[in-house]
Amino acid sequence: MKTSARGQAVERFRDNRLFEGVDADIIERIAPKLGVLRKKPGEIIFREGEPGNSLYLVGEGCVKIAKAADSVDCEIFDYVNQGNFFGATALLAGEPHSTTATAVEPALIGALTEDTFQEILELSPSRLHMNFLRAITARVRSVNNHFMRETMRAERLRVAGALANAMIHDLKNPVCIARCCSDLITTESADAHLRELSKMLTDTVNGILGMTLDLLDYTRGSVSVSKRLVSIWRLLDEVNRQSLHLLPSKNIEFVKHIRYQGNIDLDLERFVHALGNVIGNAMHAMARGGTLTFTIDAIDDQVVMRISDTGSGIAPEAIPTLFEPFERYSDLEANGVGLAVAKAIVEAHGGKISVSSVVDKGTTVDIRLPKPNGE
Numbered sequence: 001m002k003t004s005a006r007g008q009a010v011e012r013f014r015d016n017r018l019f020e021g022v023d024a025d026i027i028e029r030i031a032p033k034l035g036v037l038r039k040k041p042g043e044i045i046f047r048e049g050e051p052g053n054s055l056y057l058v059g060e061g062c063v064k065i066a067k068a069a070d071s072v073d074c075e076i077f078d079y080v081n082q083g084n085f086f087g088a089t090a091l092l093a094g095e096p097h098s099t100t101a102t103a104v105e106p107a108l109i110g111a112l113t114e115d116t117f118q119e120i121l122e123l124s125p126s127r128l129h130m131n132f133l134r135a136i137t138a139r140v141r142s143v144n145n146h147f148m149r150e151t152m153r154a155e156r157l158r159v160a161g162a163l164a165n166a167m168i169h170d171l172k173n174p175v176c177i178a179r180c181c182s183d184l185i186t187t188e189s190a191d192a193h194l195r196e197l198s199k200m201l202t203d204t205v206n207g208i209l210g211m212t213l214d215l216l217d218y219t220r221g222s223v224s225v226s227k228r229l230v231s232i233w234r235l236l237d238e239v240n241r242q243s244l245h246l247l248p249s250k251n252i253e254f255v256k257h258i259r260y261q262g263n264i265d266l267d268l269e270r271f272v273h274a275l276g277n278v279i280g281n282a283m284h285a286m287a288r289g290g291t292l293t294f295t296i297d298a299i300d301d302q303v304v305m306r307i308s309d310t311g312s313g314i315a316p317e318a319i320p321t322l323f324e325p326f327e328r329y330s331d332l333e334a335n336g337v338g339l340a341v342a343k344a345i346v347e348a349h350g351g352k353i354s355v356s357s358v359v360d361k362g363t364t365v366d367i368r369l370p371k372p373n374g375e
Contacts, residue, residue, distance in 0.1 A: 010031050013059045021130075034110045035054075038107070042102065048096075052096055054113055056086050056101070056112075057109065058108075060082055061106050065100075077142070179202060182198045225345070232261055236294075254292050257293070262303075262371075267345075277342040293307070306364055309364075346367055351370065354366045
């Protein structure tokens with residue numbers, strides 16, 4: 001890095017929390033010893049298990065501190081923003097890092113070696129000790145809050161899983177009886193309307209059982225899917241039979257824009273359940289009626305579905321935990337497991353789901369699935 005560019009970069013660290021109250025001449029003295037790193041989004045700053053021999057200052061951007069839960073997922077402990085620092089625990093303990101630090105966005109990082117940090121301690125011991133104590137206390141509180149949330153979440157999922165398991169056990173006989181009665185009506189009756197009602201009964205019973213199985217799989221930590229090519233129109237027919245037919249009775253207008261009319265590789269039954277959860281939330285948000293818009297597009301190598309409503313909208317502070325089960329987002333309402341299960345089903349298809357919303361204007365759920373080869 002050129003001298004002028006390095007000087008400009010070092011200036012970004014002067015207001016770091018580590019240096020609060022530290023004399024400017026002390027900062028000037030250690031500035032030449034500050035290592036300057038630029039990291040792209042997704043780049044690793046240090047990995048779990050690597051030596052903890054440096055302290056890191058964030059001059060620009062944001063850094064994620066996480067611990068690998070398995071080969072795919074990670075458990076996020078904290079985000080370190082501009083003006084803060086990280087890596088202190090491993091440095092003080094003289095032990096390897098217990099987490100992995102990754103740049104979330106383009107980041108400017110300053111690295112202080114153990115020797116340089118010791119030099120600052122000798123030059124300004126009182127201020128640095130206080131700054132460190134405050135930072136470590138804040139970090140411990142953050143990790144403790146995270147631990148408590150995860151513990152409560154795990155307990156809730158355990159209870160939900162036990163409930164789902166009991167429901168499936170208790171539903172077997174009633175479901176079997178309902179199916180037999182429905183099949184008998186279909187076989188014996190010549191009344192077309194009665195046969196249609198019988199089919200609706202069978203679909204409803206199967207839907208209840210299917211949603212309970214979805215919940216059980218979710219609480220066990222994995223949702224399996226059996227995918228095959230399904231046309232967009234077949235998908236819409238199933239969604240209509242299970243969810244959309246309820247809209248007129250709720251004074252909700254249905255509008256669709258189908259700009260991709262090919263096939264999608266999916267588990268029809270499970271994916272329809274996921275869409276049903278989303279549509280159910282939209283109906284709840286439009287208690288006095290409104291418009292539900294279903295849009296399907298092909299964008300690059302993805303099939304993009306958007307479900308938009310004109311309902312009450314979602315408060316900005318509730319968006320980050322929207323896909324977390326049982327999270328409370330107001331004094332009166334809390335998330336169930338519908339969106340959490342929907343997210344698990346979409347991700348099991350190799351897709352992504354996101355939500356955008358404006359209070360009193362409405363909400364849009366964006367679902368993106370891989371487009372099958374040759375489509």
